[in-house]
Amino acid sequence: MIKSIDNIGKIYNKNIITGNYIIEVALDKYIDAFNDLDYCSYQKRDMNPKLMYFLENSVQDISNKYGIDICFYMFKENKDKKYEDNIKVGIKTYYYFLFNEHVKEVKDTYKRVVIYCLSSFFILLIQMFLGTIIKSTVLFNTIVECLNIGGWVFLWEALTLIFINRKSLMYNDQNYKRLMESTIYFRYI
Structure with missing residues (x-):
């Protein structure tokens, strides 16, 4: 269901620079973005089903005329650029696969x-x-x-x-x- 623009602004923040709506996700650890039962490398690992469900429902809320930003919040002491890149590649790869399967x-x-x-x-x-x-x-x-x-x-x-x-x-x-x-x-x- 697509919400009115006024309600979307109450639920999601907007990136002032790009105009995209931001889906905000809090993670305790980088591993929380991926499925616990999948032991493949991070680039090939399935996403956490709860995170996938949250992202897909959030995208449905936001009108197609707006872009999407996904912002992960984490504690400073957990910062690791390598894991950040793995999550970015993992999410892009996961949805690229789903998109191609649907095509x-x-x-x-x-x-x-x-x-x-x-x-x-x-x-x-x-x-x-x-x-x-x-x-x-x-x-x-x-x-x-x-x-x-x-x-x-x-x-x-x-x-x-x-x-x-x-x-x-x-x-x-x-x-x-x-x-x-x-x-x-x-x-x-």
């Missing part, structure tokens, strides 16, 4: 739409052709009606993919792209 999913959806439309067309064409050339019997009428129903089901599935599922896929793509392109920085208290 593939959208392409697969369009392929399925074409296949379903062609299947519907050919099944309905066969149904009409059989209806005109074969003598009417109970078995034949049942087969023709099954083809008719099957053709319309394929067409309905194609329309569902186009008009219902596509919007949610495209919305996720926009959010992942915004997170992938966000400016990430650290402040120490």
Whole structure:
């Protein structure tokens, strides 16, 4: 749900220089940004599910016309430039991966739409052709009606993919792209 601009200003600070809204995250340790159960290197490690959920919900609050900054707050004694870079690369890589996976999913959806439309067309064409050339019997009428129903089901599935599922896929793509392109920085208290 997109909030009004007045409410966004109450929830998120705005970067005066860039005009981006700032998503502020407090971390005790650098490792808190990543999944505890994933033992890969930091560049390949999954994000902490709670952090991922927080970032994705925060991005949904902020209108698409504004950019996103992610500011991590940490204690001064924990400052380590190497870990900062690992978190920046890890987050960008994570959302780059999700963005590319969703792009593939959208392409697969369009392929399925074409296949379903062609299947519907050919099944309905066969149904009409059989209806005109074969003598009417109970078995034949049942087969023709099954083809008719099957053709319309394929067409309905194609329309569902186009008009219902596509919007949610495209919305996720926009959010992942915004997170992938966000400016990430650290402040120490």
